[in-house]
Amino acid sequence: MVLAEPPAVSLLAHLPGDEAKTGKALLEDIQQRMVAPMQQAFRKGNREGGVAAFIDYVFNDLHAWDNFSGSSRQETLRDAHEWDVMMTGGTLFPEIQPERIRKIRVPVLLLSGAKSYPFLTLITEELARLLPNHENVVFPDAGHQMWYQHPDECRSDVEEFLDHAGIQ
Numbered sequence: 005m006v007l008a009e010p011p012a013v014s015l016l017a018h019l020p021g022d023e024a025k026t027g028k029a030l031l032e033d034i035q036q037r038m039v040a041p042m043q044q045a046f047r048k049g050n051r052e053g054g055v056a057a058f059i060d061y062v063f064n065d066l067h068a069w070d071n072f073s074g075s076s077r078q079e080t081l082r083d084a085h086e087w088d089v090m091m092t093g094g095t096l097f098p099e100i101q102p103e104r105i106r107k108i109r110v111p112v113l114l115l116s117g118a119k120s121y122p123f124l125t126l127i128t129e130e131l132a133r134l135l136p137n138h139e140n141v142v143f144p145d146a147g148h149q150m151w152y153q154h155p156d157e158c159r160s161d162v163e164e165f166l167d168h169a170g171i172q
Contacts, residue, residue, distance in 0.1 A: 005108070006162050007131065008115040009124040009148055013097035015105075016123065019130055027130075030123045037061055039096055046091035052077075054091060055084050062121055062148075105134040111169040112138040113162065117146035117153070124148060139165060 013034055019027035038061035045053035056069035059080070065071075072080070090096045112135045116128045132138055141161045146153040 005110055005112045006115065006165065007112060007128075008150060008158075009117070009120055009128055010131075011097060011124070012100050012127050012131065013123070014099045015102065015127050015130045018102045019126065020133070023126065027126060030126065034061070034097075034123065042087070042096070043091050046087060051084055051088065052081060054087060055080055058087075102130075102134055105131065106136065108135055109137060111165070111171075113165040114138055114140045115150060115158065115161065116140070116142050117148055117150045118142050118144045119146060120148045120150075 013031060016027035016031040016034075038058060041057035042054045045051075045057060059069040059072070060066050062068075069077070087096075112131075114128055114131055114135075116125065128140075132140055143150050143154050143157065151158050
């Protein structure tokens with residue numbers, strides 16, 4: 005299995021020790037400042053408003069969406085149809101129990117960018133603690149879009165992992 009900063013947001017409620025308070029605060033912040041405004045906008049049929057709430061949150065900038073170029077907005081909105089379902093009747097971030105993750109025995113490659121969103125870094129670190137058979141690759145100068153920023157390196161690391169795991 006290959007995971008590139010999966011949004012397993014519910015894991016923030018289960019962080020150990022000193023990270024527990026931070027994780028719970030981040031989870032609450034995500035719910036209040038991102039998920040709730042997205043749901044409200046999508047339920048009113050305001051796809052652009054919902055996407056804007058997401059972009060503004062993940063960029064930690066109340067004007068991030070406003071600063072997107074017209075072509076970037078169009079490209080982002082073109083792929084927003086999945087959120088129509090998740091935000092109006094589905095679940096954006098389903099509950100994942102740590103005990104279930106501990107039972108995963110297949111080899112897992114965790115890819116992450118050192119300049120990614122802090123909540124995704126905590127989630128990846130928690131997955132590394134929970135998964136008994138994992139490898140980590142961190143791209144020092146990449147963010148969450150590591151596959152766009154380092155496509156050749158990502159492909160190479162995944163191919164090497166799959167080869168080492170005897171999957172290819």
